[in-house]
Amino acid sequence: LRDERGRALRMAGANWDATRLAQAREELERSNRELDDFTYTASHDLKEPLRGIASFAQYLQQDYAERLDDEGRLMIQKIRDQARRMETLIAELLHISRMSRGGMAREDTDLNAVLHDILESLDFSLKEKAVDLRIPRPLPRAHCDRIRVGELFRNLITNAIKYNDKTDRWIEIGCEVINLDRVFYVRDNGIGIKPEHHARVFSLFERLHKRDAYGGGTGVGLTIVQKIVQLHGGRIWIESRPGEGTTFHFTLPERNLHEQEQDARA
Numbered sequence: 001l002r003d004e005r006g007r008a009l010r011m012a013g014a015n016w017d018a019t020r021l022a023q024a025r026e027e028l029e030r031s032n033r034e035l036d037d038f039t040y041t042a043s044h045d046l047k048e049p050l051r052g053i054a055s056f057a058q059y060l061q062q063d064y065a066e067r068l069d070d071e072g073r074l075m076i077q078k079i080r081d082q083a084r085r086m087e088t089l090i091a092e093l094l095h096i097s098r099m100s101r102g103g104m105a106r107e108d109t110d111l112n113a114v115l116h117d118i119l120e121s122l123d124f125s126l127k128e129k130a131v132d133l134r135i136p137r138p139l140p141r142a143h144c145d146r147i148r149v150g151e152l153f154r155n156l157i158t159n160a161i162k163y164n165d166k167t168d169r170w171i172e173i174g175c176e177v178i179n180l181d182r183v184f185y186v187r188d189n190g191i192g193i194k195p196e197h198h199a200r201v202f203s204l205f206e207r208l209h210k211r212d213a214y215g216g217g218t219g220v221g222l223t224i225v226q227k228i229v230q231l232h233g234g235r236i237w238i239e240s241r242p243g244e245g246t247t248f249h250f251t252l253p254e255r256n257l258h259e260q261e262q263d264a265r266a
């Protein structure tokens with residue numbers, strides 16, 4: 001707004017935009033919270049009846065097996081399998097909503113130690129699939145939730161092992177600077193993801209490669225990975241060519257200035 005001589009009085013437009021933006025952000029956060037609460041309550045309430053279905057099916061299988069023909073027995077087994085699958089999905093939904101509700105417990109974290117523990121627990125799969133693991137340089141420290149970030153690495157590495165048909169499989173884990181941003185990556189030379197599917201893979205229950213050849217899965221792993229990155233205020237994106245391989249890039253917060261100063265003094 002300007003007076004009659006053209007002097008600036010007030011930035012009305014800018015104020016209005018900032019207020020509207022803050023309101024929209026608040027609204028979005030509130031509806032996200034409501035969605036998390038709903039997911040939590042719904043998943044929690046579904047557990048009980050599901051447990052009932054599973055235990056009745058188990059009871060039928062154990063005590064009525066002789067009275068059933070082969071088809072009947074097969075059907076009961078299918079009910080049990082599906083109930084187990086649903087139990088896993090509900091547990092994962094609960095896990096995601098607990099994570100959102102609880103937030104991230106951030107601390108100064110040595111990512112090399114986190115990675116070391118994860119790789120140790122995946123040692124069997126890595127050896128079984130003869131994966132050549134490459135870590136060109138030590139990873140920098142981050143200000144993050146070490147348990148969740150371990151989970152993030154575990155999900156990405158498990159996928160990198162799983163979605164790879166080649167005999168000379170390799171996985172590279174590292175960190176590089178892209179456009180002044182410190183970007184972590186997990187790269188594989190596996191089956192790849194078509195460009196039109198890049199956004200979809202982060203959706204809940206989305207699975208592109210459903211064939212048993214790649215092992216079972218629930219389509220929740222990458223939703224969890226994306227959630228962990230976002231709850232740290234970071235970004236995640238994919239670079240991939242079908243048949244050549246995939247790279248998952250993500251950012252994580254650096255240590256805050258206060259901690260860096262403390263380190264410098266020590």
Ligand code: ADP
Pocket residue numbers: 155159160163188190191192193201206207208209210216217218219220221222223246
């Ligand atoms: P899940 O592995 O349980 O199916 P995820 O959420 O971890 O679920 O992954 C979703 C889908 O994204 C997978 O089903 C698979 O099709 C695809 N995907 C994930 N990681 C990779 C990868 N490294 N290479 C190729 N495809 C992948």
